[in-house]
Amino acid sequence: MDTEAVRSFVRAAEFGQLQHAADELGVTQQGISKRVAALERELAVRLFTRTARGVELTLDGQAFLPHARSIVAAVDRAVTAVRPGSRALRIDVLGLRSAQAVVLHDYWRSHPETELDVVTLRVDDPHVVAAAVRAGEIDASFRTVTDPATLPPDVRMVHAFDSPLELLVGPRHPLAAARTVTPRQLRERRIWVPGIVPRSEWAEFYDQLAAAFDLRIDAAGPNFGTEVLLDALADSADVATLVGSRDRYLWPASHDLRRIPIVDPALVYPLSLMLPETDPHPGLRAIIEHFASLTPIPETAWLPAWAAAARRSADEIADTRR
Known part of the structure; x- marks a missing residue:
């Protein structure tokens, strides 16, 4: 199986646009189309349907996507293992107009030496995103699993900032x-x-x-x-x-x-950041510290139950340490 064809499929699925995937991968839109078509022939299924807005995953495409991400992540890890230097920090934001993307961009403008790979996973269920963090497909994601007990054991959440x-x-x-x-x-x-x-x-x-x-x-x-x-x-x-x-x-x-x-x-x-429990990407520490410099929420504020409970627990722990 052509791993670059798999990579092209993953990027096209994430962007919903063949042209955007082509721009990121440095090839033509026709090149992306040919790669995806070859992959569809090899798998004997249709992975995308074309729409006026771009492309959408078929049911077979949805089933193949998590496995395709794993293939791409495994290839990237293999290349990184023999390449000098560290790879870019890959963070999922909900959308490029979201507060997550805005804050991350503000950080990068102050630290342009940071190698960032900003992606928008086309996934609504945060548990699916948690699985992507666990598999190493992404280094972190601005998503929240509202019941922390349902997180995978090797994924944790930290409070990022409030919007x-x-x-x-x-x-x-x-x-x-x-x-x-x-x-x-x-x-x-x-x-x-x-x-x-x-x-x-x-x-x-x-x-x-x-x-x-x-x-x-x-x-x-x-x-x-x-x-x-x-x-x-x-x-x-x-x-x-x-x-x-x-x-x-x-x-x-x-x-x-x-x-x-x-x-x-x-x-x-409230916005959280999901990341691996052990050996998180070293670039995450400075970004998490940047969140602490953001303007705090007003004293009179309403938070959803999961965030309010987490804040009370954090306050109780802080009180016991004083």
Whole structure:
């Protein structure tokens, strides 16, 4: 089996675009297509279907992907074992516009000598990502398994940083002129968050948030991406969404969207970093230390149950050591 064809398949699956995979691997899009086609012939299955937005995995492609990642990781480890120097630190972020990517980019701008390989695994279940960390396919991931007891025994989570939420609305929304809003003011307002999927950490986060403050949070309709969401907000007089304060969103000036901090209490999305329990990549230490320099969350803040329990436990341990 051609390992470069397998690598091309993995990158195309992660990006959802043959051209993006080609750009990363330094070949033409036609070259990627030929590699994937040869792999499909060898396996006698179709791995992708083409869509208007790029490519999507077939059921056979989904079944093959974790094994393909293992093959690529094993090849990379073999090459690293005989190559002088250390390999790049490979970290999974949820999306390139996410707070995770923004903070990681800020760190890299201050430490450009750091060799980083930033990826976005197209996986919603954090347990699948934990398995990728355990297998050595990635060095770390900004994901959270909300029940730490279900983590693989050789994977651990550390608190990375917290992301306060903001309300994002269009100019005709009733709260558009507010400088801040409270959770109480959001009751009875429709908050549309497309892309909430079962078994994801953010599904559990939004379930707990809605229950805690009696909010209307829904993910109705297909998720056509950020641009469509922003267009809908600009045109609507009643729909809002929630975004992280560090998330990066861009929209046309004519949209006139407003980001409004949520206070009394602040609503906070906690971000964790999953990494191997033993022998983590040496580049992770400085990045984790960088998180400690970030602005702390307000004293009056709401956290989901799993994060609040972890903070109480950490505080109790700190008290016993004083």
